[in-house]
Amino acid sequence: MRWLGRLFEAGVYVTGITVSLVVLVMFYYVAREARYAFGDTFAWGFRLALLPADSSDDMSPGSAPYTTLVTVNAEGSDGLDEHEEIVPAPSVSSVEGEMMLTTAATLVSDITDIRADRLYRDEWRALKTTQQGDQFLVLGYATPRYQQKTMVLAWEPDSGFDPTLSPYRLVLRLVRAPHGVDVQPFDIDLKRQPSGRITLPAWVARTDAERSNGYVFEIQATPHRSAFWATLRGIFSTEWAPTLMYPRYGVLPLLIATTLMSVLAMLFATPLAVATALYLSEIAQPRLREWLKPALELIASVPSVVLGYFGLMFVAPSLQNWLGQALGMESGRNLLTTSVMLAVLAIPIVASVTEDVLKTVPESLRESAMALGLTRGEMLWKVLLPAARSGIMAAVLIGAARVYGETMIVWILSGGTASMPSLSSLQDVSRVLVGSTRGVPDTIAIEMGNVAFESVHYGHLFLLGVFLFAATVLVNLTALYIGRKQVWRV
Amino acid sequence: MVETAFPLANEQVVVSAHDLSVFYGETQALKSVTLPIARNRVTALIGPSGCGKSSFLRSLNRLNDRIPGFRLQGRVRILDIDPYGSRVDMIELRRRVGMVFQKPTPLPMSIYDNVAIGARSHYGLRGRRLDEVVEQALRQAALWDEVKDILRRPALQLSGGQQQRLCIARMLAVDPEVILMDEPCSALDPVSTFRIEELMVELAKERTVIVVTHNMQQAARVSHYTAFFMYGELIEYGASKEFFLSPKMQATEDYISGRFG
Ligand SMILES: Nc1ncnc2c1ncn2[C@@H]1O[C@H](COP(=O)(O)OP(=O)(O)OP(=O)(O)O)[C@@H](O)[C@H]1O
Ligand SMILES: [Mg+2]
Numbered sequence: 001m002r003w004l005g006r007l008f009e010a011g012v013y014v015t016g017i018t019v020s021l022v023v024l025v026m027f028y029y030v031a032r033e034a035r036y037a038f039g040d041t042f043a044w045g046f047r048l049a050l051l052p053a054d055s056s057d058d059m060s061p062g063s064a065p066y067t068t069l070v071t072v073n074a075e076g077s078d079g080l081d082e083h084e085e086i087v088p089a090p091s092v093s094s095v096e097g098e099m100m101l102t103t104a105a106t107l108v109s110d111i112t113d114i115r116a117d118r119l120y121r122d123e124w125r126a127l128k129t130t131q132q133g134d135q136f137l138v139l140g141y142a143t144p145r146y147q148q149k150t151m152v153l154a155w156e157p158d159s160g161f162d163p164t165l166s167p168y169r170l171v172l173r174l175v176r177a178p179h180g181v182d183v184q185p186f187d188i189d190l191k192r193q194p195s196g197r198i199t200l201p202a203w204v205a206r207t208d209a210e211r212s213n214g215y216v217f218e219i220q221a222t223p224h225r226s227a228f229w230a231t232l233r234g235i236f237s238t239e240w241a242p243t244l245m246y247p248r249y250g251v252l253p254l255l256i257a258t259t260l261m262s263v264l265a266m267l268f269a270t271p272l273a274v275a276t277a278l279y280l281s282e283i284a285q286p287r288l289r290e291w292l293k294p295a296l297e298l299i300a301s302v303p304s305v306v307l308g309y310f311g312l313m314f315v316a317p318s319l320q321n322w323l324g325q326a327l328g329m330e331s332g333r334n335l336l337t338t339s340v341m342l343a344v345l346a347i348p349i350v351a352s353v354t355e356d357v358l359k360t361v362p363e364s365l366r367e368s369a370m371a372l373g374l375t376r377g378e379m380l381w382k383v384l385l386p387a388a389r390s391g392i393m394a395a396v397l398i399g400a401a402r403v404y405g406e407t408m409i410v411w412i413l414s415g416g417t418a419s420m421p422s423l424s425s426l427q428d429v430s431r432v433l434v435g436s437t438r439g440v441p442d443t444i445a446i447e448m449g450n451v452a453f454e455s456v457h458y459g460h461l462f463l464l465g466v467f468l469f470a471a472t473v474l475v476n477l478t479a480l481y482i483g484r485k486q487v488w489r490v
Numbered sequence: 491m492v493e494t495a496f497p498l499a500n501e502q503v504v505v506s507a508h509d510l511s512v513f514y515g516e517t518q519a520l521k522s523v524t525l526p527i528a529r530n531r532v533t534a535l536i537g538p539s540g541c542g543k544s545s546f547l548r549s550l551n552r553l554n555d556r557i558p559g560f561r562l563q564g565r566v567r568i569l570d571i572d573p574y575g576s577r578v579d580m581i582e583l584r585r586r587v588g589m590v591f592q593k594p595t596p597l598p599m600s601i602y603d604n605v606a607i608g609a610r611s612h613y614g615l616r617g618r619r620l621d622e623v624v625e626q627a628l629r630q631a632a633l634w635d636e637v638k639d640i641l642r643r644p645a646l647q648l649s650g651g652q653q654q655r656l657c658i659a660r661m662l663a664v665d666p667e668v669i670l671m672d673e674p675c676s677a678l679d680p681v682s683t684f685r686i687e688e689l690m691v692e693l694a695k696e697r698t699v700i701v702v703t704h705n706m707q708q709a710a711r712v713s714h715y716t717a718f719f720m721y722g723e724l725i726e727y728g729a730s731k732e733f734f735l736s737p738k739m740q741a742t743e744d745y746i747s748g749r750f751g
Contacts, residue, residue: 286558364595365598367553367556368591368597371551371584371589371591372584372588372664373580373582373585373664375611382597386598387598
């Protein structure tokens with residue numbers, strides 16, 4: 001029989017070590033995959049335009065009918081407008097020789113035929129994803145109709161692009177002035193000066209062939225610091241928009257939303273759960289308790305997708321009916337509804353653990369309170385709750401950790417809009433409460449399915465996983481620590 | 491078997507048990523105990539472990555109610571209250587009948603609040619009046635000098651003996667008429683024990699004290715009357731002097747001379 005005991009012991013060893021290792025390896029895998037977030041693929045983009053000297057206007061289309069820019073791209077069609085996609089782009093070598101008409105303006109066949117009422121001004125946008133760095137040549141000239149002595153080169157970041165977040169040195173410089181034009185060379189740091197304008201002497205291309213003699217500007221991107229810090233700055237920014245042309249991976253709105261809905265849920269859940277536990281452990285008849293406690297634990301094990309569905313079908317519409325007008329609720333799917341259902345998820349867990357905690361409060365304490373002639377309310381409020389305080393706090397934190405990582409309920413009920421909650425005024429707070437939102441776990445779940453393998457986005461989702469893991473572990477450890485302080489000396 | 495000639499001729503009976511039996515499920519802890527107790531006297535309950543002393547005490551203020559399977563037969567009267575009657579006010583009962591347990595059970599609050607909680611709850615005292623009651627109770631329990639500067643500290647920081655005196659002060663602050671003490675000195679050093687014994691004698695001037703003890707000397711020193719229990723039965727009951735000098739029953743003699751239990 002002894003060998004059986006040995007075998008059992010060996011089995012316990014092997015299983016324990018294997019399971020612990022697997023858990024560790026899983027976390028290691030998640031953390032390792034997060035490295036793709038720090039990939040050096042960054043998109044960047046600027047808009048350039050030549051504007052009439054007297055235009056105080058911005059760079060919106062149609063604002064500068066008399067000037068144009070022609071791109072010359074070493075790589076091909078990158079950076080050309082949609083109009084231009086049908087037209088093969090010229091190569092660098094062709095700048096000085098024959099070249100095709102490539103701007104929107106030149107959809108008109110002859111440069112002399114260009115008329116103000118047609119779209120012939122071009123807004124030039126460089127949108128690039130770059131790893132090693134990149135450069136563009138941009139050709140600028142005015143059409144014969146242009147009468148003024150000077151023209152203006154204007155630039156600004158493409159909408160949605162924040163130069164300060166990119167890990168590149170971005171420079172705009174004058175490569176070549178047209179023959180016979182005297183102009184001061186410039187070399188502008190686009191991160192310091194993301195938008196601006198420079199006045200240049202006007203240069204008019206009188207014929208088709210002459211265009212190629214115009215101004216040549218260059219936009220250049222060179223990696224100048226590690227993508228790591230830029231990514232980190234991006235992570236702690238306030239926008240999560242991974243599918244934009246210039247993706248934003250700011251986790252703050254998600255983290256804050258998750259934290260907010262968890263805190264709110266626990267605010268709802270704690271008093272109810274503690275009251276339930278007090279009732280079960282101190283007031284209910286033993287016979288009733290025998291029924292209620294398992295029932296409570298059964299509810300705690302209801303799959304959260306069921307709770308989410310219930311919330312969607314019943315809680316969301318009734319909250320909408322009930323508070324929709326008062327709070328300006330546009331939809332029943334919002335932060336408040338989510339928190340309510342998260343509270344429903346948490347209550348049985350917290351109540352059940354709290355009830356166990358109350359059981360550990362020695363009977364002698366209750367007897368002392370009773371012998372003193374305290375009322376039951378006094379006994380519960382002044383004796384039992386303080387005695388079980390740290391245990392109850394631990395119970396609440398255990399519930400909070402569960403709620404923090406909850407995916408389905410949030411996915412179903414949050415509404416799914418990732419936006420930075422603003423809590424600066426009471427009005428803002430109520431708007432956040434009834435507003436559509438989105439948390440960390442549901443974002444992972446939603447986006448995991450359609451993200452390119454090992455892309456930057458993919459890495460960020462794993463990074464979110466790491467954050468979530470860290471947060472729940474932290475909460476659980478705190479619970480453990482507080483719970484351990486629950487030693488009742490008598 | 492039971493000594494029925496109760497020696498309470500000139501006493502006023504304040505607590506009385508008549509034909510009292512207590513059961514915990516199948517176990518019978520007390521068997522038809524009939525025991526009157528004199529007002530403003532110290533009555534000691536002695537007997538071997540498990541003989542039902544605590545059960546008797548706890549039947550008087552209904553502290554047994556929460557124990558699963560607890561059942562009681564017979565009649566109890568305490569301060570003209572029938573604790574098991576249908577219209578009993580438990581709060582009132584426990585205000586008038588205080589109790590000290592074997593193990594100190596400080597409540598999870600400050601020293602001050604431990605003493606104040608009862609007076610606050612029963613008499614609605616506050617501010618200066620409450621301070622006075624707390625101080626007086628602590629002085630009576632011989633604890634004031636040790637804690638007067640640390641009243642706001644958690645009571646759990648006190649030593650075991652100090653905690654026990656705190657529990658006595660807590661009981662005194664409610665100003666009970668009958669005091670039940672279940673081996674109050676078993677966790678105390680000789681000095682504290684002596685103080686508590688003094689206190690019992692002092693208290694018995696205007697209160698009734700019922701004390702369970704395993705210490706024969708203590709019973710002989712402080713009590714006016716002594717009751718000896720064995721196997722749930724009351725074996726002998728009498729004035730302490732005679733009880734210890736010339737016990738009537740063989741079992742009593744065996745027990746107090748240490749030959750038994
Ligand atoms: N909570 C309980 N549940 C079941 N039986 C109990 C309970 N408390 C006491 N008893 C039983 O009742 C009997 C009397 O117990 P009791 O505590 O009254 O004895 P005691 O005289 O106070 O003993 P000790 O001197 O050890 O304190 C014992 O046989 C004990 O086993
Ligand atoms: Mg006892």
